[in-house]
Amino acid sequence: MKDRLYTWLSGMMLGLSLIMIASLLGFILYMGLGAFWPRPLWQVEDGTGKVYLGVVQGREYMRDVGRGTWDVGSGFTRTFYRIADREFYGTDFVWLNDHEVIRRTKPKDAVVVERLEWGPFFGFIRGIETPEAKISDENRLLPQLHEEMRAARARAKKIRHIERHVIGKLNDAMERERLALRRNELRYGLGAQGMERVRAAHEEAMRRLEERYGKIAEELTVLRSQDEAYRVTLATVEGFKKELPISSIVRVHAPNSLSWFGRLGVYASRLKEFIFDEPREANSEGGVAPAIFGTVLMTLMMAVAVVPFGVLTALYLNEYAHKGPLVSAVRIAVNNLAGVPSIVFGVFGLGFFCYLVGGTLDRLLFAERLPTPTFGGGGILWASFTLALLTVPVVIVATEEALVAVPRSYREASLACGATRFQTIWRVVLPSALPGILTGMILAMARGAGEVAPLMITGVVKLAPELPFDLNFPFFHLERRFMHLGFHIYDVGFQSPNVEASKPMVFMTALLLVGIVLMLNWAAIVIRARLRTRFQGAQI
Amino acid sequence: MEEAVRAQEAAMEIQDLNVWYGTAHAISNVTMPFREHQVTALIGPSGCGKSTLIRCLNRLNDLIDGARIEGRMCLYGQDLYDPNLDVSALRKRVGMVFQKPNPFPKSVYENVAYGLRVNGERSRRVIDEVVERSLKQAALWDEVRDRLHKNALGLSGGQQQRLCIARTLAVGPEVLLLDEPCSALDPIATGKIEELLYTLKARYTIVIVTHNMQQAARVSDVAGFLLMGELVEFDQTETMFTNPTDKRTEAYITGRFG
Ligand SMILES: Nc1ncnc2c1ncn2[C@@H]1O[C@H](COP(=O)(O)OP(=O)(O)OP(=O)(O)O)[C@@H](O)[C@H]1O
Ligand SMILES: [Mg+2]
Numbered sequence: 120m121k122d123r124l125y126t127w128l129s130g131m132m133l134g135l136s137l138i139m140i141a142s143l144l145g146f147i148l149y150m151g152l153g154a155f156w157p158r159p160l161w162q163v164e165d166g167t168g169k170v171y172l173g174v175v176q177g178r179e180y181m182r183d184v185g186r187g188t189w190d191v192g193s194g195f196t197r198t199f200y201r202i203a204d205r206e207f208y209g210t211d212f213v214w215l216n217d218h219e220v221i222r223r224t225k226p227k228d229a230v231v232v233e234r235l236e237w238g239p240f241f242g243f244i245r246g247i248e249t250p251e252a253k254i255s256d257e258n259r260l261l262p263q264l265h266e267e268m269r270a271a272r273a274r275a276k277k278i279r280h281i282e283r284h285v286i287g288k289l290n291d292a293m294e295r296e297r298l299a300l301r302r303n304e305l306r307y308g309l310g311a312q313g314m315e316r317v318r319a320a321h322e323e324a325m326r327r328l329e330e331r332y333g334k335i336a337e338e339l340t341v342l343r344s345q346d347e348a349y350r351v352t353l354a355t356v357e358g359f360k361k362e363l364p365i366s367s368i369v370r371v372h373a374p375n376s377l378s379w380f381g382r383l384g385v386y387a388s389r390l391k392e393f394i395f396d397e398p399r400e401a402n403s404e405g406g407v408a409p410a411i412f413g414t415v416l417m418t419l420m421m422a423v424a425v426v427p428f429g430v431l432t433a434l435y436l437n438e439y440a441h442k443g444p445l446v447s448a449v450r451i452a453v454n455n456l457a458g459v460p461s462i463v464f465g466v467f468g469l470g471f472f473c474y475l476v477g478g479t480l481d482r483l484l485f486a487e488r489l490p491t492p493t494f495g496g497g498g499i500l501w502a503s504f505t506l507a508l509l510t511v512p513v514v515i516v517a518t519e520e521a522l523v524a525v526p527r528s529y530r531e532a533s534l535a536c537g538a539t540r541f542q543t544i545w546r547v548v549l550p551s552a553l554p555g556i557l558t559g560m561i562l563a564m565a566r567g568a569g570e571v572a573p574l575m576i577t578g579v580v581k582l583a584p585e586l587p588f589d590l591n592f593p594f595f596h597l598e599r600r601f602m603h604l605g606f607h608i609y610d611v612g613f614q615s616p617n618v619e620a621s622k623p624m625v626f627m628t629a630l631l632l633v634g635i636v637l638m639l640n641w642a643a644i645v646i647r648a649r650l651r652t653r654f655q656g657a658q659i
Numbered sequence: 660m661e662e663a664v665r666a667q668e669a670a671m672e673i674q675d676l677n678v679w680y681g682t683a684h685a686i687s688n689v690t691m692p693f694r695e696h697q698v699t700a701l702i703g704p705s706g707c708g709k710s711t712l713i714r715c716l717n718r719l720n721d722l723i724d725g726a727r728i729e730g731r732m733c734l735y736g737q738d739l740y741d742p743n744l745d746v747s748a749l750r751k752r753v754g755m756v757f758q759k760p761n762p763f764p765k766s767v768y769e770n771v772a773y774g775l776r777v778n779g780e781r782s783r784r785v786i787d788e789v790v791e792r793s794l795k796q797a798a799l800w801d802e803v804r805d806r807l808h809k810n811a812l813g814l815s816g817g818q819q820q821r822l823c824i825a826r827t828l829a830v831g832p833e834v835l836l837l838d839e840p841c842s843a844l845d846p847i848a849t850g851k852i853e854e855l856l857y858t859l860k861a862r863y864t865i866v867i868v869t870h871n872m873q874q875a876a877r878v879s880d881v882a883g884f885l886l887m888g889e890l891v892e893f894d895q896t897e898t899m900f901t902n903p904t905d906k907r908t909e910a911y912i913t914g915r916f917g
Contacts, residue, residue: 442724528761531719532823536830537751538777546777547763 154623429514468505521555
């Protein structure tokens with residue numbers, strides 16, 4: 120009787136946890152996946168003659184407080200519209216009381232224009248102007264704009280290539296020159312013999328680089344002014360005109376006349392931008408590619424750092440150390456380490472890795488760059504190490520459990536064959552414990568990928584100008600600061616000037632983070648399954 | 660009869676062996692030789708210290724926290740507890756098969772090759788040769804020749820035990836310690852292993868622990884009877900089983916206690 124009660128109780132608890140997890144995931148999925156779906160644009164007129172063009176964001180029931188009754192019938196509903204056009208309205212959103220609205224239509228030619236600045240624009244296309252032609256035929260405007268955008272994208276790509284790569288390379292070369300001079304100065308002293316010649320050579324090299332820079336800048340100005348000549352004129356629903364270069368438009372569509380497939384196309388295009396592009400507009404729009412890259416790279420680096428560290432510690436504790444009060448104390452300390460608030464690890468990481476280790480490295484290897492820190496500040500390497508430290512107890516505990524679970528008879532058999540202790544560990548104990556060790560790694564990765572607090576002081580930034588990987592030697596720049604999805608959620612959701620507008624980003628980013636953690640874990644689980652069949656035999 | 664026992668040279672010898680687990684005295688003052696090319700059987704009731712005794716012979720008791728060993732033991736005159744002794748080299752000379760089959764979770768081939776691999780043997784040809792020879796010696800070759808690269812845990816219990824014997828033989832030991840090798844086996848597998856002991860005797864010195872009196876009588880040349888950590892009687896097997904000196908031995912052998 121009692122037995123059955125306990126079975127029920129534990130079953131219910133399991134069910135409860137499952138329901139909570141499922142509803143959390145479901146909520147994020149619903150909010151995130153729906154965010155990019157193009158929704159209709161409503162043209163709304165209220166009694167005062169004001170007209171709005173917006174997307175419905177929500178609706179709520181207001182109780183009529185004035186009359187002080189609790190009757191359901193005595194209130195009214197109001198609707199929350201996103202009206203965009205920030206430069207004209209100053210705000211992105213309005214609440215409109217439904218009973219004051221006198222007309223609500225869905226104009227076929229209303230467009231949503233996503234642009235590089237000022238957020239989206241809801242309105243109408245009035246005209247297109249290119250050096251070759253002026254178009255104002257209403258039916259041709261949207262297709263023509265799409266066509267012009269393709270051409271504009273090619274121009275923008277060229278400009279961006281010059282800005283990024285050509286100028287980037289030049290800057291890199293100048294920096295190298297400056298550092299080379301500084302290195303020589305540090306090594307031989309400012310007034311050393313021959314320093315004059317070195318300095319003259321440096322100046323000559325710099326002058327040549329500056330010259331090239333000037334030429335490229337000129338070229339850029341020309342390209343930009345050419346690009347500026349392709350313009351589109353937009354108008355808000357109230358008739359305010361807005362003219363902007365076509366290349367500053369990211370995407371344009373008329374949601375009210377889109378077919379289902381058309382909507383799907385817009386959705387796919389937004390999703391693609393989200394995953395593969397860089398953020399725009401203080402992170403509230405555009406993509407999160409750098410944050411994805413930073414999260415994955417950091418998690419992998421952390422896993423690579425934490426496993427050997429944790430496994431060696433566990434091996435020592437379990438295989439070599441003589442059991443006694445000291446080992447027990449160490450074990451307790453390790454377990455308690457898991458309970459230290461993660462921000463404390465962050466502070467430790469900042470003090471130890473960034474300032475002490477990084478600072479020393481800077482003095483020894485990168486003296487010419489000082490006082491600008493190289494490794495002496497936050498960076499992805501130190502952030503990974505800090506997280507490795509944070510998650511090492513997980514790996515130690517999991518590994519110890521795995522080691523204890525290796526049957527004693529395996530060790531005895533190995534030793535009886537004349538294997539040394541190390542050979543026994545390496546050839547018999549570790550392979551048998553490997554799945555358990557990988558479980559520890561999986562847990563550590565799951566814990567580490569979602570951790571934000573310690574990263575905020577060891578290297579995460581809201582917008583990293585450069586990835587920790589690029590095509591400039593030595594390709595991996597592990598000293599660089601980086602972006603992280605977890606921090607991105609915090610930043611976009613709570614630090615951005617326009618929190619309401621960036622809500623979809625928050626949910627999508629959360630979804631993505633969960634997805635990435637899931638994928639990393641899944642990969643590790645697949646590897647573990649492979650190893651398990653390889654080392655332990657499937658057919659038992 | 661002592662004369663007869665001493666006729667051959669002792670491969671291993673223990674003198675005044677005492678073993679404690681913490682405060683429990685597991686072996687007290689045991690002195691006995693293990694003669695070359697003979698099968699020595701150790702019999703006695705459960706918990707009398709048989710396993711403890713043979714585990715001293717390859718120093719496996721070193722692994723047990725709290726075990727304390729006193730006395731003199733040698734392998735061909737060399738002190739086993741000489742601090743300069745290379746323990747793993749010793750264990751290569753004194754192989755051991757355990758009470759329960761304990762193959763590694765590797766392939767049949769890798770199990771047998773294990774001793775060679777830890778010895779640094781790299782030649783594929785040599786390893787192939789030794790694996791085949793050892794498996795043949797252990798009377799297992801015909802049963803596993805076409806599943807050499809399958810996991811050893813898929814073998815039956817009796818096959819696993821013979822695999823463990825092959826694994827031990829592949830190392831090339833001089834002394835073979837067998838701790839109740841047949842306790843988990845059916846009569847047919849037991850018979851195979853007993854046959855095996857006959858053939859191995861010519862090359863190895865064998866110490867076998869067994870609970871089976873018939874087995875002891877069948878396979879061993881000399882036998883020792885242990886009781887509560889003491890060696891009560893040690894003699895030619897034939898003598899011990901037909902005409903035991905000690906009352907307790909007689910009682911145990913005839914099945915009146917233990
Ligand atoms: N690791 C250990 N720690 C403490 N005591 C032990 C340990 N191993 C054995 N003993 C004790 O030492 C005594 C001898 O044990 P041993 O295993 O040698 O007996 P055995 O003769 O092999 O018995 P069996 O026939 O059941 O295998 C027993 O009383 C046992 O409880
Ligand atoms: Mg035993």
